[in-house]
Amino acid sequence: xxxxxxxxxxxxxxxxxxxxxxxxxxxxxxxxxxxxxxxxxxxxxxxxxxxxxxxxxxxxxxxxxxxxxxxxxxxxxxxxxxxxxxxxxxxxxxxxxxxxxxxxxxxxxxxxxxxxxxxxxxxxxxxxxxxxxxxxxxxxxxxxxxxxxxxxxxxxxxxxxxxxxxxxxxxxxxxxxxxxxxxxxxxxxxxxxxxxxxxxxx
Numbered sequence: 045x046x047x048x049x050x051x052x053x054x055x056x057x058x059x060x061x062x063x064x065x066x067x068x069x070x071x072x073x074x075x076x077x078x079x080x081x082x083x084x085x086x087x088x089x090x091x092x093x094x095x096x097x098x099x100x101x102x103x104x105x106x107x108x109x110x111x112x113x114x115x116x117x118x119x120x121x122x123x124x125x126x127x128x129x130x131x132x133x134x135x136x137x138x139x140x141x142x143x144x145x146x147x148x149x150x151x152x153x154x155x156x157x158x159x160x161x162x163x164x165x166x167x168x169x170x171x172x173x174x175x176x177x178x179x180x181x182x183x184x185x186x187x188x189x190x191x192x193x194x195x196x197x198x199x200x201x202x203x204x205x206x207x208x209x210x211x212x213x214x215x216x217x218x219x220x221x222x223x224x225x226x227x228x229x230x231x232x233x234x235x236x237x238x239x240x241x242x243x244x245x246x
Contacts, residue, residue, distance in 0.1 A: 048186075058082050069183060071200045081110070083112075083113070091206065148179075152186045
């Protein structure tokens with residue numbers, strides 16, 4: 045079973061990308077007799093259009109309403125500290141925060157560790173917040189391996205974004221190159237951060 049933080053409303057919106065994390069969250073809610081709707085924000089990339097088509101088909105199969113928003117092709121990357129990743133993130137959250145209800149994202153414990161490492165390198169280790177306005181993150185206590193296990197046991201359909209392996213993006217550099225080395229130094233890091241989450245969000 046996947047351990048969640050907080051309480052999930054009966055009719056939440058779920059931010060989906062087509063990837064394993066968000067598709068497992070969607071399946072988890074359906075199994076828990078929730079009535080979720082899905083939100084997809086298309087960044088306008090080649091994969092973004094592929095993911096949109098996948099989500100349209102999959103949500104129809106699941107009987108889940110899908111709301112799609114897109115980055116306008118006329119919008120340019122301007123005055124964005126943190127580059128393209130940060131720009132896309134800000135645009136996604138502008139959309140999520142505009143919804144008149146609770147929006148769930150599938151951030152998990154490994155994401156917490158990666159953000160803690162990144163923020164530590166900039167002066168202070170920080171936890172991913174459980175809540176950002178109307179957005180909540182119920183999977184923060186869940187290890188990635190448990191998400192993978194759920195997907196295999198439940199045969200959850202998902203697609204992989206090939207950009208997730210590109211280390212030109214800082215989050216991928218931390219995930220693929222730095223994180224394995226950190227876990228060699230402290231194999232119990234995820235347990236440490238889980239305790240911090242318990243204290244911060246109990």
